[in-house]
Amino acid sequence: MSAPLRAAIIGGGVIGGGWAARFLLNGWDVSVYDPDPDAERKLGEVLDNARRSLPALYDRALPPAGQLRFCTGIADAVTGAAWVQESVPERLELKHTVHAELTRLAPAEAVIGSSTSGFRPSELTGQGARVIVAHPFNPVYLLPLVELVGAPEHCARAAGHLRAIGMYPLTVRQEIDAHIADRLLEAVWRESLWLVRDGIATTEEIDEAIRMGFGLRWAQMGLFETYRIAGGEAGMKHFMAQFGPALKWPWTKLMDVPEFNDDLVELIAGQSDAQSGHMSIRALERLRDDNLVAMIRALRRTGSGAGGVITAHEARLPAPAEGVLPVTLDRQVPSSWTDYNGHMNEAHYVEASAAATDRFMEMFGADAAYIASGRSYFTVETHVRYLAETHAGDRLRVTTQVLGGDGRKLHLFHTLMREGETQVATVETLLVHVDLTTRRSSEPAPEIGERLAPLLKAHGSLPRPEGAGQGISASGRGAGAG
Ligand SMILES: NC(=O)C1=CN([C@@H]2O[C@H](COP(=O)(O)OP(=O)(O)OC[C@H]3O[C@@H](n4cnc5c(N)ncnc54)[C@H](O)[C@@H]3O)[C@@H](O)[C@H]2O)C=CC1
Numbered sequence: 001m002s003a004p005l006r007a008a009i010i011g012g013g014v015i016g017g018g019w020a021a022r023f024l025l026n027g028w029d030v031s032v033y034d035p036d037p038d039a040e041r042k043l044g045e046v047l048d049n050a051r052r053s054l055p056a057l058y059d060r061a062l063p064p065a066g067q068l069r070f071c072t073g074i075a076d077a078v079t080g081a082a083w084v085q086e087s088v089p090e091r092l093e094l095k096h097t098v099h100a101e102l103t104r105l106a107p108a109e110a111v112i113g114s115s116t117s118g119f120r121p122s123e124l125t126g127q128g129a130r131v132i133v134a135h136p137f138n139p140v141y142l143l144p145l146v147e148l149v150g151a152p153e154h155c156a157r158a159a160g161h162l163r164a165i166g167m168y169p170l171t172v173r174q175e176i177d178a179h180i181a182d183r184l185l186e187a188v189w190r191e192s193l194w195l196v197r198d199g200i201a202t203t204e205e206i207d208e209a210i211r212m213g214f215g216l217r218w219a220q221m222g223l224f225e226t227y228r229i230a231g232g233e234a235g236m237k238h239f240m241a242q243f244g245p246a247l248k249w250p251w252t253k254l255m256d257v258p259e260f261n262d263d264l265v266e267l268i269a270g271q272s273d274a275q276s277g278h279m280s281i282r283a284l285e286r287l288r289d290d291n292l293v294a295m296i297r298a299l300r301r302t303g304s305g306a307g308g309v310i311t312a313h314e315a316r317l318p319a320p321a322e323g324v325l326p327v328t329l330d331r332q333v334p335s336s337w338t339d340y341n342g343h344m345n346e347a348h349y350v351e352a353s354a355a356a357t358d359r360f361m362e363m364f365g366a367d368a369a370y371i372a373s374g375r376s377y378f379t380v381e382t383h384v385r386y387l388a389e390t391h392a393g394d395r396l397r398v399t400t401q402v403l404g405g406d407g408r409k410l411h412l413f414h415t416l417m418r419e420g421e422t423q424v425a426t427v428e429t430l431l432v433h434v435d436l437t438t439r440r441s442s443e444p445a446p447e448i449g450e451r452l453a454p455l456l457k458a459h460g461s462l463p464r465p466e467g468a469g470q471g472i473s474a475s476g477r478g479a480g481a482g
């Protein structure tokens with residue numbers, strides 16, 4: 001196995017911490033340089049948030065996490081780095097100082113990226129620095145978008161690395177202040193400041209206007225596809241005919257900027273405290289992350305937007321290793337699977353075993369193509385034994401033994417292990433082959449029997465698993481769930 005790649009993170013605040021988490025959880029080693037004495041603690045908290053949310057996007061385990069190291073200087077941090085990411089505060093003179101050093105010290109083949117929200121690459125490279133803009137979105141460990149701006153060969157190399165860590169590189173074809181996305185965000189931000197300053201709306205009312213309406217639309221179709229639909233059957237031309245004249249109406253104050261002074265800061269910050277001050281920033285981050293995970297997982301069903309990026313990335317992750325019994329599921333327990341008792345809820349043991357059944361079916365040819373041909377299996381009986389608790393973040397691995405599979409019936413026994421050591425549950429399940437047009441039991445196609453036969457033979461030579469064929473035991477030996 002090749003050695004892990006190394007990323008150097010220069011500036012480990014909100015964004016640098018997010019980059020560090022993104023690289024680490026995708027198996028890269030990470031070296032961080034940040035002169036703030038509190039940087040290690042702050043980055044640790046960002047990493048905790050990432051550990052509980054990023055793996056929950058996937059149905060496969062991410063690679064083993066890389067090693068994190070804090071360094072006392074830039075030279076140490078960039079040694080051996082394939083990617084150097086600068087995320088120091090948005091001040092041009094500071095960026096110039098840091099990039100002069102990075103260009104001198106970083107390995108010649110390393111990508112050097114800047115997280116800058118608004119500076120053009122030519123402003124950063126002005127003094128001979130070798131840097132491209134690699135502008136991410138907060139939280140960097142969950143949101144896939146990175147805007148790349150700069151020398152095409154560096155952007156192309158950067159794009160390859162980003163895809164491998166589950167991100168979505170968008171190469172901006174021409175440099176402009178604030179790239180593409182921050183242009184858009186800045187427009188909404190300016191209008192919002194006007195609305196608050198003029199007393200038209202509070203910070204809370206503006207947030208409701210976004211999250212109850214167009215904010216929901218944007219994550220799945222963006223702006224133009226959404227407006228195309230809004231034009232009705234005649235599409236975009238009709239939409240433009242209807243709303244084009246509004247361009248000349250006073251619908252925006254975009255070209256005027258509200259005066260940025262202490263009064264404006266007090267007004268906005270005061271309203272924001274009234275709106276959200278009852279929650280800590282860390283609690284708000286966790287709420288945001290849980291919502292983002294649920295939304296991105298929903299988008300995975302249709303392949304839209306960020307959902308498609310995760311599905312494509314998951315296909316690149318290593319399949320679970322095959323042993324005597326196949327590993328039919330290998331993933332981390334997401335926090336959304338836990339309940340008021342602080343452990344994985346009973347329903348998700350069945351969810352995990354259902355995913356394991358699907359994988360096992362694929363192994364003998366009962367896959368998506370077979371199902372599309374009108375045949376499948378239905379589960380008719382399941383017996384779960386809850387043997388030990390498992391918690392958010394635990395690595396859950398399921399192995400499957402086929403106990404019977406002649407004719408229409410398929411009898412499976414799933415064993416759920418925590419961290420490869422502790423048996424947390426067994427799920428015994430009986431399935432019947434069906435014809436999806438009649439919805440009645442039917443004989444499987446001959447090739448299914450042929451591919452199942454060697455599995456039946458191999459698994460049949462193993463001892464029958466403990467607990468197989470049992471009914472409910474009144475002695476109840478498990479530690480329970482949910
Ligand atoms: N906060 C946001 O929403 C986003 C910010 N960005 C960009 O990311 C960059 C960083 O922003 P944040 O993380 O928000 O700021 P931050 O203030 O949270 O973090 C900056 C970090 O840089 C460290 N630092 C200062 N001087 C340094 C030096 N000479 N060498 C190494 N580290 C140094 C600070 O100690 C601090 O921990 C900026 O360019 C910003 O425009 C990009 C996307 C979103």
Ligand SMILES: C[N+](C)(C)CC(=O)CC(=O)[O-]
Pocket residue numbers: 116117136137138182185
């Ligand atoms: C406000 N901001 C300009 C720093 C925002 C960004 O750059 C991207 C983001 O995460 O919203």
